[in-house]
Amino acid sequence: MANITAGMVKELRDKTGAGMMDCKAALTEVAGDIEAAVDWLRKKGLAKAAKKAGRVAAEGLIGLVVAGGKGVVVEVNSETDFVARNEQFQALVRGIADVALKAGDDVEAIKAAAYGAGGTVADAINSAVATIGEHMNLRRAKEISVAQGAVGSYVHGSVGEGLGKIGVLVALESTGKADELAALGRQIAMHVAAANPQALDAAGIDPDVVARERGVLAEKAKASGKPDNVVEKIVESGLKTFYKEVTLVDQAFVHDPSKTVAQAVKEAEGKVGAPIKLAGFVRFGLGEGVEKDESDFAAEVAKAAGQTAA
Incomplete structure (x- = not known):
């Protein structure tokens, strides 16, 4: 047992x-x-259904930068949240994002890329570790781009230009007005930061996740004594509700919950002056999916002082 x-x-x-x-x-x-x-x-x-956002455990910063029809977001971790307020660390994260915009989103390629006046990104990280005194790591990076249109962005918990706790990029393909597209992209990016969708649409959800949800819905319906033909209808209805909760296009738009994100995009075509395709998004939340041991801070302080915590 x-x-x-x-x-x-x-x-x-x-x-x-x-x-x-x-x-x-x-x-x-x-x-x-x-x-x-x-x-x-x-x-x-x-x-209720567990929303697997992951426990936020790692510290550091999310950095993002957008230029033209391309954007990139990176996560650089540190041991404590104090480092996120350090100007040298902030400059490092911003510099790594700038490098990634040109080098792409492969972490090893970014680390090997040239940084500043000399050396590589890896060298710059090692130098910051030696100066600041904490372990640091470039954990991940992701780029998104459009041939025509705009990449909208939003940083939540901002501590500086393009730096914060959550970073979002949204790709909108269109031949319409660039300024209107950028404004719409920012609104949708804010929605993504708040609602944390799992995928753009139902087709983008991991089949294993759908199968698991289907199984839970079916067993719950059977447990209530419903016949098989009714169970199947309940399952399909439940999946539609699930998709509304976890897919970007079907979620209620946080800026106007009376419409879905897809409907908001469609309505915006009038202002933009051309059709709009919501092509994709990237959302990085600091430390999501990384766990660290929880500690009793008071006990640690008492131990360091040679005392026993009460």
Whole structure:
């Protein structure tokens, strides 16, 4: 039997909002597998769908830059959030984003690219590590571009031009007015930052994710005693609701929830003066998908002082 710890119960409760005892029962039932426990709770009707945004654990900054019809976003991590306020670190992240705009979004290629007056990006990172005294790492990068149109951008939690905690790029293909496209692109980028869609549309969702959602919906419907033909209708209806929650084009537009993002784009064609295609987006949230051990800061301070925390 798996050892179910209080930390595991807390993590599951944070993910699902289910009661403590229900979380413990779910973990016991599935031998401590957190994701399986989420599904178990959902099948019992005790939890909502978990939005896998990932626990934000890494520190540092997201940097982005846009030039013409191309944009790039990078994530540079550090050990503490204090470094994000350091002007040298901010300049480094901004400089790496500028390099990536020309070098592309392959991390190793960016590290090997020339930086500043001499040396490479890797050299610049090592120099910053030596000066600031913290481990740093270029974790990832992604570029997006359009042949005709605009790349909209938005940085949330900004600490400087193109620097913050969340960075978003949105690609709009159109032959219309560039200024109107850029304004629309920024609005949609703000929406992406807030709503965190999993994909552009239903076709872009991982088939495994869809299969998992279908399975949960089916088991939940069967548990309520519905016949097979009704179960299938419930599943299809549930999937449509799921797509509205996780796909960009079907989400309610945060600037006007009475319409979807797709409808907002269609309506904007009048101002732009030409058809618009929402071609793609990139969203980087600082530290998403990276976990670090939680620590008791008071206990650490007490330990350093040779005391025992109360």
